[in-house]
Amino acid sequence: MAETRHDLYLRISQDLSDEESRDLRVYIKSKRLLPARGLERMDPQEIFVKLEQKGKLKKGDLSLLVDLMTKINREDFAEEAKQVDDQGRKDLPGDSEHTSGSSDKESPVPPAKRRRVSQRSVDKYFFFIKKRVSTGWKDLADCLGLGWEDVKNISGRNPDDQSRCRDMLEVWQGQEGNAATLEVLMEALSEAGLQKVVDGLKKKYPGISAFGRK
Structure with missing residues (x-):
C-alpha cells in the first residue's frame, strides 16, 4: 500500500x-x-x-x-x-494528460469570478469582526501570519483600533488571496483568544455553524 x-x-x-x-x-x-x-x-x-x-x-x-x-x-x-x-x-480525480490546463474551461465559474466570490464571502464578516475585536487586532494579526512591518504600517495609517482591525483583515486577504477563507479566519480568532467573536459569528450567521466545526 x-x-x-x-x-x-x-x-x-x-x-x-x-x-x-x-x-x-x-x-x-x-x-x-x-x-x-x-x-x-x-x-x-x-x-x-x-x-x-x-x-x-x-x-x-x-x-x-x-x-x-x-x-x-x-x-x-x-x-x-x-x-x-x-x-x-x-x-487526484480526473488527473490525466488531457485535463491539464482544462479545468478552468470546464468549470462553470471562471477563475476570476471564483476569486471574487471567495473574497466577498469573507469580506462580509469584516464589519462584524472589527466591531468586536477592536483592541485585540494585533493578536489576531499575529495569528493570521502578518509581520511586524504590516502591523506597524496599519497602526500608523489608521486613527482607531476598529479601522486598524478592518485594514488588517484587508491586508491579510490581499496577501493570502484564495487562501483567505472564513475557516482560516475563525481558527485564527480562536488562537488569538477571541472565541467569543467566533461564537458571535455563528450566532449571527447560523449558516456558518457547521462549517466552523470542520
Whole structure:
C-alpha cells in the first residue's frame, strides 16, 4: 500500500532530531508560513497538519514540504516527499494528460469570478469582526501570519483600533488571496483568544455553524 502524506508527516516527526525540528520552526517563522504564537510547542507533524489547514500544503502538491526538508538538510525526506507528491497527483480525480490546463474551461465559474466570490464571502464578516475585536487586532494579526512591518504600517495609517482591525483583515486577504477563507479566519480568532467573536459569528450567521466545526 502506498504511503500517504500523513504517514510521511508522522515518520518525519519521529525521525527528526531536536536540532532539526528547531531549524524547521525557525525557517517557518522566518518565512511567516505560520503564526509565531504556539509554534514552539508544535512538533513537526502538528506543523505539517497546520500548514495543510492554512492552505500552504495542498493535496497533490508537497513542493513546500520538499523545500522544508531541503532547508534542514534532510534530502532523504525531500526525496520521499517528491515520491508521495507524484503519487498524490496521480490520485487526484480526473488527473490525466488531457485535463491539464482544462479545468478552468470546464468549470462553470471562471477563475476570476471564483476569486471574487471567495473574497466577498469573507469580506462580509469584516464589519462584524472589527466591531468586536477592536483592541485585540494585533493578536489576531499575529495569528493570521502578518509581520511586524504590516502591523506597524496599519497602526500608523489608521486613527482607531476598529479601522486598524478592518485594514488588517484587508491586508491579510490581499496577501493570502484564495487562501483567505472564513475557516482560516475563525481558527485564527480562536488562537488569538477571541472565541467569543467566533461564537458571535455563528450566532449571527447560523449558516456558518457547521462549517466552523470542520
